[in-house]
Amino acid sequence: MTDPVFDLLSFQxxxxxxxxLHNLAFINQLENLTTELLDEFNEVEFARYIxxxxxxxxxxxxxxxxxxxxxxxxxxxxxxxxxxxxIVFKEDRKSEQRQLFxxxx
Numbered sequence: 345m346t347d348p349v350f351d352l353l354s355f356q357x358x359x360x361x362x363x364x365l366h367n368l369a370f371i372n373q374l375e376n377l378t379t380e381l382l383d384e385f386n387e388v389e390f391a392r393y394i395x396x397x398x399x400x401x402x403x404x405x406x407x408x409x410x411x412x413x414x415x416x417x418x419x420x421x422x423x424x425x426x427x428x429x430x431i432v433f434k435e436d437r438k439s440e441q442r443q444l445f446x447x448x449x
Contacts, residue, residue, distance in 0.1 A: 358386040363393035374398045378405040380436065381416060388416055392423050401429040410435045 371394060381387040391406060408416050413435055420431065 359389045360393055360396075363390055364397070371397050372399055375400050376403045377401065378407065381406060381408040381412070388419050391416075392420060395420060395423040395425045395429070395431070397426060398429070399426050401427040403430050403432065405432045405434060407434045407436045410437065 374394065377394065377398075379387070379391060381391065391404075394401065395404065406416065406420070413433060417433055
């Protein structure tokens, strides 16, 4: 018999529930954060977890490739933010290049 939580986490590929179940203590200490999103799903879900759980967050700078910017914005704007943090989105063409090189075998 398989564990239903494990099955859910495998399906979600480190989705929001995965991060929530880990109850990461440092999240409550975050005030200013800058992150670069290279992976479409896992990193966006972690950013969403931060937005919904980081109570002291005041500023969150999110850097991503121009091709993913609108989709990332759309996904994160649906978050139920726990703080009144300012979210700043920045385009970085270097992110696009790193993503390309990460996929080459």
